[in-house]
Structure formats: structure tokens, C-alpha cells
Amino acid sequence: MTQRTLITGNGAAAWGARLAGAEYMPVFPITPQTEIIETLGDWIGKGEMGGRMVTLESEHSMITAAGAGAATGVRVFTATSSQGLLYGMEMLYTVAGWRVPLVLVNVSRGLSAPITLEPDHNDILAARDSGCLQIHAATCQEVVDAILIAYRVAEDARVRLPAIVNLDGFYLSFTREPVWLPDASKVAQFLPDMDPDEFAFRADKPVSAAVAVLGGGPYSYFRYQTHLAALGAVEVFEEACVEYDRVFGRSYAPVMAHRLDDAEIVFVMMGSFATKAMDAVDRLRAQGVKAGLARPLLLRPWPQDAIRKALTGRKAVVVVDQNLSMGFGGVLRGEVASALYGQADAPGALLGYVGGLGGRDITFAEFAEMAREAETAAAGGEAPPTRLLYTQAELREVRNLQTLAHAQGLTPGGEGRS
Amino acid sequence: MSPKSQFSGMKDLPKTHLLAPGSAMCAGCGGLEAVREIYDVLGGKTVFVNAAGCMTLMSVYPYTPFRGSWLYTAMASAPAGAQGIRDALDILKSHDRIGEDEDLDVVVLTGDGSAYGMGLSSTSGAIDRDLDFLYVIYDNEGYGNTGQQTSAATPHGARTATATSGIGVAGRKKDLFSILAAHEPAYVATVIGAEPLDLARKVERAKTMSGPRFLIALSPCPTGWGFDPQLSVEIGKLAVKSGAWPLKEYVDGRLVHNRVPKPLVPVEEYLKRQGRFRHLFEPRKDEFTLMDIQAQIDAYWAGVMDHDGA
Numbered sequence: 001m002t003q004r005t006l007i008t009g010n011g012a013a014a015w016g017a018r019l020a021g022a023e024y025m026p027v028f029p030i031t032p033q034t035e036i037i038e039t040l041g042d043w044i045g046k047g048e049m050g051g052r053m054v055t056l057e058s059e060h061s062m063i064t065a066a067g068a069g070a071a072t073g074v075r076v077f078t079a080t081s082s083q084g085l086l087y088g089m090e091m092l093y094t095v096a097g098w099r100v101p102l103v104l105v106n107v108s109r110g111l112s113a114p115i116t117l118e119p120d121h122n123d124i125l126a127a128r129d130s131g132c133l134q135i136h137a138a139t140c141q142e143v144v145d146a147i148l149i150a151y152r153v154a155e156d157a158r159v160r161l162p163a164i165v166n167l168d169g170f171y172l173s174f175t176r177e178p179v180w181l182p183d184a185s186k187v188a189q190f191l192p193d194m195d196p197d198e199f200a201f202r203a204d205k206p207v208s209a210a211v212a213v214l215g216g217g218p219y220s221y222f223r224y225q226t227h228l229a230a231l232g233a234v235e236v237f238e239e240a241c242v243e244y245d246r247v248f249g250r251s252y253a254p255v256m257a258h259r260l261d262d263a264e265i266v267f268v269m270m271g272s273f274a275t276k277a278m279d280a281v282d283r284l285r286a287q288g289v290k291a292g293l294a295r296p297l298l299l300r301p302w303p304q305d306a307i308r309k310a311l312t313g314r315k316a317v318v319v320v321d322q323n324l325s326m327g328f329g330g331v332l333r334g335e336v337a338s339a340l341y342g343q344a345d346a347p348g349a350l351l352g353y354v355g356g357l358g359g360r361d362i363t364f365a366e367f368a369e370m371a372r373e374a375e376t377a378a379a380g381g382e383a384p385p386t387r388l389l390y391t392q393a394e395l396r397e398v399r400n401l402q403t404l405a406h407a408q409g410l411t412p413g414g415e416g417r418s
Numbered sequence: 419m420s421p422k423s424q425f426s427g428m429k430d431l432p433k434t435h436l437l438a439p440g441s442a443m444c445a446g447c448g449g450l451e452a453v454r455e456i457y458d459v460l461g462g463k464t465v466f467v468n469a470a471g472c473m474t475l476m477s478v479y480p481y482t483p484f485r486g487s488w489l490y491t492a493m494a495s496a497p498a499g500a501q502g503i504r505d506a507l508d509i510l511k512s513h514d515r516i517g518e519d520e521d522l523d524v525v526v527l528t529g530d531g532s533a534y535g536m537g538l539s540s541t542s543g544a545i546d547r548d549l550d551f552l553y554v555i556y557d558n559e560g561y562g563n564t565g566q567q568t569s570a571a572t573p574h575g576a577r578t579a580t581a582t583s584g585i586g587v588a589g590r591k592k593d594l595f596s597i598l599a600a601h602e603p604a605y606v607a608t609v610i611g612a613e614p615l616d617l618a619r620k621v622e623r624a625k626t627m628s629g630p631r632f633l634i635a636l637s638p639c640p641t642g643w644g645f646d647p648q649l650s651v652e653i654g655k656l657a658v659k660s661g662a663w664p665l666k667e668y669v670d671g672r673l674v675h676n677r678v679p680k681p682l683v684p685v686e687e688y689l690k691r692q693g694r695f696r697h698l699f700e701p702r703k704d705e706f707t708l709m710d711i712q713a714q715i716d717a718y719w720a721g722v723m724d725h726d727g728a
């Protein structure tokens with residue numbers, strides 16, 4: 001029976017793992033993810049959920065155990081956030097190279113230093129080139145759905161790669177939203193049991209996995225294989241979305257569209273902050289601005305065709321990055337530019353903004369200003385350099401903090417240190 | 419060595435070897451010798467979980483000398499890889515998705531660099547979780563694969579690629595045996611390939627137990643220690659006879675020395691055959707450092723006499 005409940009993003013992630021029938025859960029705590037593993041632990045303890053949870057001593061070990069478990073043929077779920085994702089980064093690349101399916105939920109949180117608990121996407125984007133698939137959820141509903149879809153794609157014989165489902169700390173992790181929980185009895189229709197024998201360690205079937213290679217030839221071969229599998233995962237993801245819609249009645253696509261049909265100014269954003277853009281689009285529309293939103297649900301593999309389809313022929317495209325590649329700008333803007341470069345019907349202007357770092361809000365006034373700048377840029381045929389969203393008031397507030405710190409002799413000897 | 423062993427003498431040791439020949443290891447590699455002997459007793463129903471080091475080059479695509487399985491992980495987390503495989507096999511068995519005959523012994527294989535340093539936290543964690551696995555540490559007393567730089571296992575007075583002058587390494591070899599034993603695992607033993615009977619009995623014993631089990635194999639390394647490959651066994655035997663490498667076991671919560679060398683061969687005999695200690699003998703003998711090394715060994719064995727009453 002389908003039921004609608006009020007749960008947090010973390011609760012939704014735990015439900016995703018439970019409904020997927022995750023059998024093995026190597027875990028390690030970190031805010032704002034911890035509630036996921038506590039919830040799973042509680043269910044397992046009470047016998048409401050099967051499976052085995054093991055607390056490792058670090059995320060590096062956690063991802064190693066997760067990959068090794070998957071390589072032995074069980075369905076694996078794990079979760080982390082921020083520093084934890086980076087601590088385990090070596091193994092994220094490694095388990096992708098092992099070509100094992102598992103789902104890792106990352107609850108996005110800004111990276112140290114300075115240390116914060118609040119969200120942005122620099123953690124998850126550090127995993128961009130790892131070989132793991134990457135799905136960015138924007139609502140608690142999407143968290144559950146994306147986890148089930150992620151398992152199906154990851155385990156598909158054409159793909160066989162780990163998948164990361166990202167949700168934003170605080171904005172999703174601790175926010176209660178109404179969620180339709182997929183009917184457990186229907187999950188098997190969508191997500192068949194994992195075939196444990198496809199790639200596994202068994203006494204009667206010895207395998208050597210992840211062995212060394214000598215020379216660039218074999219190395220390139222395996223790296224290319226992984227890349228080609230990831231590229232092919234776009235189609236597998238689309239198939240999974242169609243099937244998900246058929247079984248559960250909710251439809252997804254690699255790039256989610258909001259009021260795109262006749263849009264002239266298109267915002268591009270990922271994750272829960274994209275719901276702010278959605279709201280801004282509606283308000284701009286009410287003011288007569290033909291705005292729209294294209295939201296990549298899938299970041300890896302990069303849905304190039306869908307991005308092109310969504311963005312070509314527009315007056316202007318505005319990418320709002322909730323991340324910052326120091327000395328470059330927003331990562332997503334770079335990705336979008338690469339998809340549009342040389343396209344016959346490329347948009348008149350491509351603008352980049354960076355905002356939402358460490359959970360900083362992005363206001364409607366700012367979206368409206370971005371839309372105005374986009375109009376001007378499209379008219380002039382030239383886009384301004386990437387802008388960092390920050391208000392006079394915010395700067396004043398930081399200056400006040402600094403004055404306070406100086407007055408009390410608290411500065412440790414340099415701005416920016418904390 | 420209390421329980422009955424199938425290895426009562428050298429004649430009982432396996433005559434044919436399970437590990438296929440022709441790996442990329444150096445000639446005279448004491449680590450490979452130990453692994454070969456260990457594998458003969460363990461058998462092919464094993465999965466080796468390896469960390470970065472010399473032994474990583476045992477399996478180079480598309481060849482492997484192992485009859486059983488192999489998974490290369492990374493430098494820090496081989497014990498966590500063993501955790502994942504062990505847990506998954508247990509889950510599959512508990513659901514009757516694999517039979518007992520398809521089960522495997524999970525064996526971690528790493529060097530000292532991993533075991534004494536980068537992987538110590540994942541090793542400690544695996545013991546905390548009472549992981550049922552065997553961990554084989556081949557201790558060549560340095561980061562061998564990268565050219566024998568100083569590791570936490572390098573002994574006092576040895577020169578390495580990162581300690582090329584003066585007395586060499588000023589620090590002392592970390593006592594990993596005691597660190598592991600302090601965790602109260604099922605089993606910890608030191609072994610050396612040059613003493614195959616002692617080694618075989620210990621592997622045999624470890625194989626019958628469950629829980630975390632450790633074999634630390636001192637691994638004379640011609641390349642890193644600077645000696646002729648054909649001296650490998652001789653140097654290994656001298657490590658034991660000089661008391662520099664005590665053969666011991668931690669079992670049932672007790673420490674047992676399997677052999678108390680009496681009298682101790684002067685450690686100089688062990689050291690002078692190795693290039694990494696040559697500076698202690700040439701151009702002038704470094705009496706102070708040599709006495710210091712000898713005194714450490716003497717003090718260790720004096721402590722053993724007190725403790726074991728041997």
C-alpha cells in the first residue's frame with residue numbers, strides 16, 4: 001500500500017535503503033548525515049528491517065568495506081557527508097574502478113576550512129571525476145525515488161558502477177516534507193534482486209580483482225571501459241525513469257524542467273536550492289519575464305543531449321553554482337559551457353553566479369537581478385564575469401564580527417583563519 | 419606449541435607449492451618466501467586482500483600466482499576490505515545463498531608500512547569488531563616498493579633511502595606485536611620464512627582459530643637491506659639466533675616465546691651482512707651504536723627470562 005508520510009530528507013534516505021532491501025551497511029557518523037544511519041540502526045535493532053550494519057573506524061574504511069561487500073555480491077548502502085566524503089575519496093575512485101554497484105548517500109555540507117555544518121556542493125563535486133554516478137535530489141520525495149533508481153542503474157550489467165545520491169544538508173536532511181513512500185511490494189518489480197554470482201568471491205570460482213596493470217595500454221583500456229559504461233548509464237537511467245513512472249507513477253528525467261517550454265531566460269541549478277529558483281521563476285513569470293529552470297538530476301554521467309535540448313535556442317542561460325572552484329568559478333557553469341560550445345543554436349549569453357555557499361540563502365531579489373543581467377547580456381551579446389552573490393549587509397556583518405574579534409584580541413593572526 | 423601439529427619435522431612440510439612461480443618479486447625476497455610457505459598451509463580456499471606494497475605486483479593483469487582469489491584495495495584499508503568480504507560472505511551464507519563449500523578464508527596481506535603505520539587504524543578497528551580474518555604482515559622494515567624509505571618498522575641504526583647519513587634511523591622499531599596483543603585478538607605470532615617449521619605450525623594453528631589473527635613475518639629484503647639474494651635464508655636465521663627477531667606467540671591471552679636463543683649470537687653477525695648497517699662497521703666501527711643495539715636485545719631477553727621463567 002502506498003503511504004504518504006511526513007519525513008525528513010534523512011528519513012527519506014533511510015527509507016530508500018530499506019525499501020531497496022539493502023543487506024549490508026558499513027557506516028560512520030557525520031553531521032548532517034548521522035540521522036540516516038541511526039534510523040537504519042534502529043530499524044535493524046527492532047527487527048523492522050533486515051540487513052547488517054557495521055560501524056567502521058573511518059569513511060576510508062567504510063567505503064572500502066562497502067566496495068568489498070558489493071564485490072562479494074550483496075546489496076550495499078552507505079552514507080556520508082563533507083569531510084567524510086573527502087576522507088574516503090581514495091576509495092571512492094577505487095570502488096568505481098572495481099566496477100561494483102552500491103549506493104552512497106551524500107548529505108552535502110560545505111568543506112573545511114573554515115569548518116561549517118551547512119550545505120554547499122563542493123564536497124560532492126570533489127567526487128565528480130571518481131567514476132561514481134551522481135544524482136542530485138531536490139526534495140525529500142526525490143531522495144527516496146532516486147535511491148531506488150540509483151540501485152537499478154548501478155546494478156545494471158551495462159553499467160556496474162557505484163552511485164551517489166546527493167541531498168543537501170539541513171535544507172533537506174532536517175526538513176520534513178510529505179513523501180509518498182513507494183509500495184514495498186512493488187519494489188521487486190522495479191528492482192530485481194542483485195545477481196550475486198556475476199562478480200563475486202567464491203571458493204569454487206577464484207577471481208583476482210583490481211590487480212595491477214603494467215603500462216598505459218591496459219590502464220587506458222580499463223579507464224575507457226569505465227567511462228563508456230558511465231556514458232551508457234544515461235540511457236539506462238532514462239529507461240529506469242520510464243519504468244519507475246510505470247510502477248510508481250512519478251516521472252523523472254536526467255534534466256528536470258520547470259516552465260521551460262517557452263522560456264527565454266533559463267536558470268540552471270542543482271539540488272534543493274533549485275526549488276528557490278523554481279519559486280523565483282514563478283514570480284518572474286507573474287511579472288512577465290519568460291523564465292524557466294533546467295535542473296540536472298543526473299550530474300554523472302553528464303546528460304549532454306538533454307542539457308543541449310533544454311538550453312539551446314534560449315535568449316540567455318544563467319547557471320547558479322552552489323560551489324566554488326577556486327580560481328575558476330562555478331563547476332556547473334563550466335559543464336554547461338562545454339555542452340553548449342559550438343552548438344548552432346547556442347543561447348545568446350551564458351552567465352555564471354556563485355551562491356548558497358555554507359547554506360547562504362539566495363533571495364528572490366537576487367534571482368530577479370540575475371534575470372535582468374541576463375537580458376542585458378543577451379542584448380549586448382556579452383556575458384559578465386562570474387559574480388559571487390554577497391550583499392552589502394553581509395559584508396557589514398562580517399566586518400562587525402572582525403571588529404569584535406580585534407577588540408577582544410581574538411584574531412589568531414590573519415583574516416580567514418578560524 | 420601445545421596442540422598436536424601435523425608438522426612434527428621438516429619432512430612434514432609441503433613438498434609442492436601452491437603459489438605459482440614467476441612473480442615480479444626480487445630474487446631472494448624473504449617476503450615472498452614467507453608468503454609461499456604460508457599459502458601452502460592455508461590453501462587455495464582463500465581470498466587475499468592486499469594493500470599497496472611489493473606484493474601488489476604478485477598479481478599483474480592478466481596473471482596471478484594464486485589458486486584462490488585476490489582483491490587489491492589501497493595502502494590504508496586492506497583490513498576494511500576483509501571486513502566487507504567477510505560480512506558479505508556471512509550474509510550470503512545466512513540466507514543460504516551460498517553453501518559452506520563456497521565460503522573462503524579472508525586473508526589480509528600487507529607490508530610493514532601499511533601495518534605499522536597507515537593501516538594501523540583500520541587494523542585496530544577490525545580487531546575491535548572481532549573480525550574473523552588472518553592478517554599476514556611481511557615486514558621488510560621499510561617502504562620497500564617505493565625504494566626502502568624509513569617506516570615505523572625500520573630498526574635503529576639502519577640506513578634507508580630517507581636516512582642516508584649519520585647512524586641512519588635514530589628511532590626504534592615500533593613494537594607492533596605488543597600493540598596488536600594489547601587489543602586481545604585471538605592470535606598474534608611472529609614468523610620468518612627461514613624457519614619454515616615454526617612458521618607452518620603457527621599458520622596451522624591460526625587456521626583452526628576464528629577471530630582476528632596475525633602473523634608478522636620478518637622479511638629479509640636483498641634489495642632494501644643490501645645483501646646478496648642467496649644470503650636471504652642465512653640472514654633470516656641470524657635474525658632469530660641473534661635475538662633481533664624473537665619468535666613468539668600471543669595466544670589464549672598469554673605471551674609465549676617459542677624459541678629462546680641461548681646463547682645469543684652477537685647481533686653484529688646479523689648486522690654486518692647487510693648493506694644498510696655497513697656504516698656501523700666501515701670506515702670505523704661505531705661501537706656506541708652497535709653496543710646500543712646489542713643492549714636493547716639483551717634487555718629484551720632479560721625481560722623474557724623474568725617473564726617466562728625460561
Ligand SMILES: Cc1ncc(C[n+]2csc(CCOP(=O)(O)OP(=O)(O)O)c2C)c(N)n1
Nearest residue numbers: 470471472493529530531532560561562563
Ligand atoms: C595512500 C598512498 N600513499 C602512498 C602510496 C605509495 N606507496 C605504494 S607502496 C608503498 C610502500 C608500502 O610499504 P609497505 O607496506 O612496507 O610494503 P612494501 O612496499 O615494503 O612491500 C607506498 C608508500 C600509496 N600507494 N598510497
Ligand code: SF4
Nearest residue numbers: 444447472562639641
Ligand atoms: S624490495 Fe624487498 S620486499 Fe620488495 S620484492 Fe624486492 S626483496 Fe621483496
Ligand SMILES: [Mg+2]
Nearest residue numbers: 529530560562
Ligand atoms: Mg615494507
